[in-house]
Amino acid sequence: MATTSPPYNIVSIADCVLRFRAARPHVHCITNGVAQNFTANVLLAAGATPSMTIAPEEVQAFVEMADALLINLGTMDTERSKAVEIAVTQANHECKPWALDPVFVQGSPLRLTLARSLVDLGPVVVRCNKGEEQALFEGRDAPCILARTGAVDRVVHEGRTVSIENGSPVMDRITAMGCALTALVAGFTAVEDDAFLAVTAALVLFGLAGDHAAETASGPGTFVPRFLDALHNIDSNDIKTGARMK
Numbered sequence: 001m002a003t004t005s006p007p008y009n010i011v012s013i014a015d016c017v018l019r020f021r022a023a024r025p026h027v028h029c030i031t032n033g034v035a036q037n038f039t040a041n042v043l044l045a046a047g048a049t050p051s052m053t054i055a056p057e058e059v060q061a062f063v064e065m066a067d068a069l070l071i072n073l074g075t076m077d078t079e080r081s082k083a084v085e086i087a088v089t090q091a092n093h094e095c096k097p098w099a100l101d102p103v104f105v106q107g108s109p110l111r112l113t114l115a116r117s118l119v120d121l122g123p124v125v126v127r128c129n130k131g132e133e134q135a136l137f138e139g140r141d142a143p144c145i146l147a148r149t150g151a152v153d154r155v156v157h158e159g160r161t162v163s164i165e166n167g168s169p170v171m172d173r174i175t176a177m178g179c180a181l182t183a184l185v186a187g188f189t190a191v192e193d194d195a196f197l198a199v200t201a202a203l204v205l206f207g208l209a210g211d212h213a214a215e216t217a218s219g220p221g222t223f224v225p226r227f228l229d230a231l232h233n234i235d236s237n238d239i240k241t242g243a244r245m246k
Helices: 009-022 035-044 056-065 076-094 109-119 132-137 169-173 177-191 195-214 220-233 234-242
Strands: 026-030 050-053 067-073 097-099 125-128 146-150 153-157 158-163
Touching: 009 177, 009 195, 009 234, 026 035, 026 056, 026 076, 026 177, 035 050, 035 177, 056 076, 067 076, 067 177, 076 097, 076 109, 097 109, 097 177, 097 234, 109 132, 125 132, 125 177, 132 146, 146 195, 153 195, 158 195, 169 195, 169 220, 177 195, 195 220, 195 234
Parallel strands: 026 050, 026 067, 067 097, 097 125, 125 146
Antiparallel strands: 146 153, 153 158
């Protein structure tokens, strides 16, 4: 059942998606090599503009051009670490929103240390799964919006919680789904001043696209193109009739 408390009703979600497509936000993505192609295609299908360079010599200029920034820790090396530092500094200097995806921080002490230092620098949102959340915050409340994704997605911040039940189990069988979602979330925060609403709208759109793709896909291989088509084609009526929130 959809929440009826403004501004998180279905009409607000649908309006946010329409404004996202009209604005075509530019999201600069510092992400892992496995996720780059799919992340770019997700942003394009949803209506955004991606850029993907990780070169430290270029990243400041690309963040200056962008409307939002994604920091994804899926594969870390010296070049990416330097690019992350430059990009976050520039985004904060210009007050541009950025999202953090602390991929598998529970598996690497170095990555966990980096992720915690980045949280202290003020991302608008951290998008993660339960294991990543537990490692990153160790039972403490997140200081920013937390988008915890799983069988049911939850957006949590300062006592507010919205649960989103859209999505397909097949999404867990496709690499870079979560990485691409965090990029989409970052883009939505560039369009909507209410970041909680922006994150919620991004998760609803993403989950609905999964619902639509699952209707005709026979497995992961056929799911991906149908998912991208759904991101592109979902309209306000689809959102108003299909979003499952509480």
